[in-house]
Amino acid sequence: MDLILWRHAEAEDWPEGDPDGARDLERSLTPRGEKQAARMAAWLDRQLPDGARIFVSPARRCEQTALALGRKYKLRPELAPDATPDQLLELVQWPQCKAPILVVGHQPTLGQTIARLMGLQESECAVKKGSIWWLRHRDRDGTNQTVVVTVQSPEVM
Structure with missing residues (x-):
């Protein structure tokens, strides 16, 4: 299974006077x-197979990031800014799903998911805004492994 995690690109700052985050979902790129x-x-359009499924956080900045790809996607509340790695992994059916899946979401969820899948000692991995982490699950001699296919950042494109 291929799991591609794409952190939304740079967004507007958190609105002043919104301490509880009520307008966080409205922030634009x-x-x-x-x-x-x-x-x-x-x-990504050159790399992503045609049959890939795309799941996007309901936050405006994530949807705007996904729109740049020009492919069909589904907004999923399980990927909102307060999502957990468990919610993300359940949504994508890791590692059983056969189709590649692209998730457009947020920190710290993406970094926590990467850390868990890679078996990192830290509970979170830094993921730059707009960057992509492409992970692959494989079975090597009866042992399940997660490998990093690539990490791409918009600064080097």
Whole structure:
């Protein structure tokens, strides 16, 4: 199974006067974020198989990031900013799903998921805004493994 984790591109700052995060889902990409999303989408479109399934957080900044790819996607509440790695992994059916899955989401969920799948000692892995982590599950001699296929950042595109 291939699991591609794409952190949303750069977004507007947290609105002042919104201490409980009520308007967090409404935050849009900045002009720089739009460029980041476009660069990563161009690369990803060349790499992503046609049958890939795409799941996106309901946050506006995530949907705008996914829109740059120009493919069909589904908004999933399980990927909202307060999502857990368990919710993400259950949604994508890791590692049983046969189709590649692209998830557009948030920190710290993406970094926590990477750390868990890679068996890192830290509970979270840093994931830059707009970057992609492509992970693959495989069975090697009866042992389940997670390997990193690639990590891409919009700054190097």
